[in-house]
Amino acid sequence: MSALSKVWVVSEAPERFAKLGAVGRRLGERVEAVAVGEGAAQAAASCGAEAVHTVAVLEGGLVEDWAAAIAGAVGEHAPRAVLFAAGKRTRLMAARVAAELGTRVLNDVGRIWVDDDGALLAEHMVYGGKAFAVERVREGSAVALLTEGLLVSEPAVEGAAREAAVSELPASAAASARLVERRPRTVESVNLAAARRVVSVGRGVAAQEDLALVDELAAALEAEVGCTRPVAEGSGWMARERYIGVSGALLKPDLFVAVGLSGQIQHMVGANSAKTIVAVNKDKNAPVFKQCDYGIVADLYEVLPKLSAALGA
Numbered sequence: 001m002s003a004l005s006k007v008w009v010v011s012e013a014p015e016r017f018a019k020l021g022a023v024g025r026r027l028g029e030r031v032e033a034v035a036v037g038e039g040a041a042q043a044a045a046s047c048g049a050e051a052v053h054t055v056a057v058l059e060g061g062l063v064e065d066w067a068a069a070i071a072g073a074v075g076e077h078a079p080r081a082v083l084f085a086a087g088k089r090t091r092l093m094a095a096r097v098a099a100e101l102g103t104r105v106l107n108d109v110g111r112i113w114v115d116d117d118g119a120l121l122a123e124h125m126v127y128g129g130k131a132f133a134v135e136r137v138r139e140g141s142a143v144a145l146l147t148e149g150l151l152v153s154e155p156a157v158e159g160a161a162r163e164a165a166v167s168e169l170p171a172s173a174a175a176s177a178r179l180v181e182r183r184p185r186t187v188e189s190v191n192l193a194a195a196r197r198v199v200s201v202g203r204g205v206a207a208q209e210d211l212a213l214v215d216e217l218a219a220a221l222e223a224e225v226g227c228t229r230p231v232a233e234g235s236g237w238m239a240r241e242r243y244i245g246v247s248g249a250l251l252k253p254d255l256f257v258a259v260g261l262s263g264q265i266q267h268m269v270g271a272n273s274a275k276t277i278v279a280v281n282k283d284k285n286a287p288v289f290k291q292c293d294y295g296i297v298a299d300l301y302e303v304l305p306k307l308s309a310a311l312g313a
């Protein structure tokens with residue numbers, strides 16, 4: 001397998017650089033980090049990058065402003081890949097950078113590698129998770145958004161820190177949007193993708209207060225709680241950040257417990273990379289039983305308290 005000549009990793013979140021740097025190191029002979037904002041520069045320097053480019057964030061600055069600076073520098077330095085960790089703001093930033101470069105984003109990449117001919121290959125889900133597509137980029141700068149699943153499973157590079165040359169990218173000449181007001185968001189902060197154990201609940205739960213049964217089981221397992229899309233977006237019983245699947249979080253936990261959910265593909269693509277899947281459903285024909293390692297055909301209202309008690313909750 002050959003390597004790309006140069007890979008850029010971009011983030012405004014310091015904690016992202018270790019894994020982004022590890023992916024960059026696996027793909028490229030040379031890794032350069034782009035740190036958006038002051039807080040990210042230190043972490044960027046210790047991720048194994050040979051060079052760090054900083055992007056100053058001005059008071060009231062928006063994602064839109066940094067994208068132009070990054071795209072300008074990509075055009076000049078010509079890295080073969082520009083890697084972002086998938087997230088709401090990075091999705092916007094990657095799209096802007098790609099548009100400025102006249103290319104498009106390789107979205108939600110779950111696997112990324114370089115072939116013997118030196119082309120970049122990126123795998124992502126298509127058709128609502130029913131299939132995978134592999135895209136091959138032979139030349140130019142590929143812009144890719146990497147899934148949390150990919151980053152979590154990427155082994156960190158030991159002793160990666162090195163002396164990196166630091167330079168500042170020129171700020172964009174003009175702001176493309178104006179910040180009018182900042183308001184704190186009242187959303188839950190949950191990082192399901194990083195959880196090693198997850199209990200996911202579906203429409204089999206009849207009332208919001210019954211979610212306490214699920215919380216109890218999750219506590220006994222020291223697991224995070226997730227859900228299917230209808231539980232978050234239909235009934236609104238859980239935050240959007242907690243739903244799992246093709247349009248939600250994509251996970252790779254050690255243990256995934258599916259409670260009162262049917263196992264539709266759109267949900268299970270977010271879970272079927274789990275090492276062990278346990279399902280509880282009262283319908284023995286539910287599709288989830290074809291995808292689990294252990295299945296319990298039972299009413300969740302009877303079995304959850306027993307499981308929690310057996311686990312010592």
Ligand SMILES: Cc1cc2nc3c(=O)[nH]c(=O)nc-3n(C[C@H](O)[C@H](O)[C@H](O)COP(=O)(O)OP(=O)(O)OC[C@H]3O[C@@H](n4cnc5c(N)ncnc54)[C@H](O)[C@@H]3O)c2cc1C
Pocket residue numbers: 128201202203204205227228229230231243244245246247248259260261262263264265266267280281282283286298299300301
């Ligand atoms: C484009 C698109 C994208 C989508 N993206 C997502 C996504 O990212 N994530 C997602 O989750 N969904 C997604 N969906 C929706 C998805 O197709 C399913 O509709 C959804 O996952 C079903 O949720 P559910 O399993 O909770 O509900 P249901 O399919 O209604 O299943 C409920 C299950 O609970 C069982 N049950 C009922 N009562 C009990 C009980 N007392 N004890 C035990 N079991 C019980 C039933 O037997 C049934 O199997 C998407 C759909 C589309 C079209």
